[in-house]
Amino acid sequence: MSTRVALGFDVGGTTIKAGVVAWDGIDASVVATCQHVTETLRSPDGLIAWIAQQCERWQSEYPAVEAVGIGFPACIEWDSGIVAHPPNIPWWPNQPFPLRTELSKRLSLPVMLDNDANVAAHAECLLGYGRQWPWFLFVTLGTGVGGAIVADGRIFRGERGFAGELGHMIINADAPVRSPIYRTGVLEEYVGRAGIIARAQALLAEDSTSALSGVALDVDAIGYAAEAGDRLARRALEDVGRMFALGLASALALLGLERVVVGGGISQLPPLFYEHVCALLRQHALPAIAERVTVVRSMVGPDAGILGAALLALGVQKEKQQ
Incomplete structure (x- = not known):
């Protein structure tokens, strides 16, 4: 299969890591990265604006980008993409926030959103210990x-x-x-x-x-x-x-x-x-x-969040065991 490309964002309480991920059907690699200090964004609007800026830049450099995946450190309603009370981001509002909806309004690409540990585990399923x-x-x-x-x-x-x-x-x-x-x-x-x-x-x-x-x-x-x-x-x-x-x-x-x-x-x-x-x-x-x-x-290492978020956005799933 031809190589597919997506963007992955791993939002942490201290640092946000992001990257461009290439998937060849068997393995994935991070071909470009950047980081940002989480506390400097100060609001959901600040986070959304920074993500949108990175997406625009990478879309111009990598026109094959298909989708955006984001891992976020909070309870996230899977169906709605609503974020509730991230405990390690002090500036986040105390009420539920429709992060996936707001991101979709700003970005020109399909958006997937999940808990940060879930997306890292998704990478481990596809690229690491999950293979065995x-x-x-x-x-x-x-x-x-x-x-x-x-x-x-x-x-x-x-x-x-x-x-x-x-x-x-x-x-x-x-x-x-x-x-x-x-x-x-x-x-x-x-x-x-x-x-x-x-x-x-x-x-x-x-x-x-x-x-x-x-x-x-x-x-x-x-x-x-x-x-x-x-x-x-x-x-x-x-x-x-x-x-x-x-x-x-x-x-x-x-x-x-x-x-x-x-x-x-x-x-x-x-x-x-x-x-x-x-x-x-x-x-x-x-x-x-x-x-x-x-x-x-982890076998995948420190880029697991970026990789997992991007692969989630591409819809890549591990085949269930027979």
Whole structure:
């Protein structure tokens, strides 16, 4: 078949990544990319205007572009394209917003919109572990924690499109109440970028001998220090890994899944993190699941959101297993 081309936008709480994607019927590649800091857009209108600007530029450079796909970090009604309450974009309005409709008014191309974890999982289905595993839980680690359920090679979206929100599983019933209340004690508070940094900061308050003392903390710095043998950095990742493993154990028990694929902006944590998570999962998961549980980093990598959004827009789906 001839190569097909679409645009993919991966909207995150920190950064928006976008690209031009070429699909040859077997593999996909990103042939052009750009990024933008999410907080600078300040409103849905600002986001829509930026996406429209990028689409116009790329359409002039790549006339074969057929469609636009967008992954967005929120609950999204699949049928209507209405976005509800993205927790990691503070400037977004508190009422439901018809993002797909508004984008369609501005763009001259067909538009597909889905949750950001769903589009990344879609890429994994078509280009990564999904080529060998028809069933798995896909998890995104970034500003927040997202999830997608892959069932027989397809994304399971639930009744309206909200399934898979792993980051909003409550794992600490005794956590202090916070606002909004639905964020109290949820996995995302402990395992997202802010949660990892907060845990390292809490440990540093008790021990200033760590290599992280006096360093501008980010997840990369914590990971590098842990790999280098820093005890405090390792402790921070172990504590975060424990919360992650407990959340996964509950999710796998509910879904009856055994394999977990981890992607997202901070998924490149060192192997010791994933080894610790796997060891704890084998202790806490149901025995029937624990004996076969697997946790791996995404095979597709950091462009999964761009690729998955574009392939969704092109209507590319994995064939169901016979």
